[in-house]
Amino acid sequence: MLAIIGGTGLTQLDNLEITRRLIVRTPYGEPSQPLIFGEIDGREVIFLARHGNGHTIPPHEVNYRANIAALHLQGVTEIAAVATVGGIHAELAPGVIAMPHQIIDYTNGRKNTFFDGIDLPVKHIDFTEPYCAIMRNNWEQAALSIGESLVNHGVYAATQGPRLETAAEINRLERDGATMVGMTGMPEAALARELGISYAAICPIANYAAGRGDSLHSIQYEELVDNLNKSMVRVRNIIAALVEQNGLCKLNASHSEASTA
Numbered sequence: 001m002l003a004i005i006g007g008t009g010l011t012q013l014d015n016l017e018i019t020r021r022l023i024v025r026t027p028y029g030e031p032s033q034p035l036i037f038g039e040i041d042g043r044e045v046i047f048l049a050r051h052g053n054g055h056t057i058p059p060h061e062v063n064y065r066a067n068i069a070a071l072h073l074q075g076v077t078e079i080a081a082v083a084t085v086g087g088i089h090a091e092l093a094p095g096v097i098a099m100p101h102q103i104i105d106y107t108n109g110r111k112n113t114f115f116d117g118i119d120l121p122v123k124h125i126d127f128t129e130p131y132c133a134i135m136r137n138n139w140e141q142a143a144l145s146i147g148e149s150l151v152n153h154g155v156y157a158a159t160q161g162p163r164l165e166t167a168a169e170i171n172r173l174e175r176d177g178a179t180m181v182g183m184t185g186m187p188e189a190a191l192a193r194e195l196g197i198s199y200a201a202i203c204p205i206a207n208y209a210a211g212r213g214d215s216l217h218s219i220q221y222e223e224l225v226d227n228l229n230k231s232m233v234r235v236r237n238i239i240a241a242l243v244e245q246n247g248l249c250k251l252n253a254s255h256s257e258a259s260t261a
């Protein structure tokens with residue numbers, strides 16, 4: 001089953017016919033909100049707002065482990081994660097929607113693994129390709145079928161937040177090879193991989209990153225929100241198209257295995 005994790009600007013899905021809400025408890029605590037079960041075009045999906053119902057949980061306080069574990073407990077095998085970003089590369093201007101193919105983790109202090117109890121064996125998952133390429137390609141086709149385009153590549157820099165970056169930090173991220181920056185990409189993607197869930201991200205670009213484009217001297221939050229609201233209408237349509245086309249990833253064996261050390 002597919003789950004959609006909504007980020008900033010996507011706390012609900014208008015085109016989701018809600019059938020039930022489920023409070024889930026996990027060994028890691030409670031997810032950001034009760035899971036919302038519903039149908040889009042007759043197909044069952046689960047929706048979860050990463051920052052909670054009223055957008056009250058900041059990126060560094062999201063219980064990523066509880067979110068992913070709760071979805072896994074419900075039999076979720078694929079996650080479409082919507083995550084707002086700032087564009088670093090000129091190609092990623094506000095209004096563009098991208099699906100990154102790589103990620104660099106700059107976060108700190110977040111609980112980033114399911115394998116850290118004293119009784120648990122140490123596990124090292126393969127994370128060479130952090131996002132499911134099959135899902136990305138299927139979603140690209142689904143978007144095209146409704147006249148939308150998605151940039152099907154990009155390197156996501158996951159920063160700690162909640163503050164936005166300095167211009168010098170963005171220069172450093174760019175030197176590292178990052179083309180977009182957001183605060184929620186990690187450890188979410190790695191935790192999904194640890195549980196063998198196929199995962200890819202849809203990233204609406206809300207603003208130019210600090211020191212770029214019209215964010216040369218500051219980032220105007222109101223503009224960011226305005227851009228985001230416009231993009232979210234398109235993101236909802238893309239999600240409907242990808243659910244309709246059943247554009248999901250058959251579980252890739254390499255995604256479900258973790259090597260033991």
Ligand code: HPA
Nearest residue numbers: 084085086181182183209
């Ligand atoms: N930086 C980090 N996260 C973000 C940004 C940004 O510029 N825009 C939206 N999320």
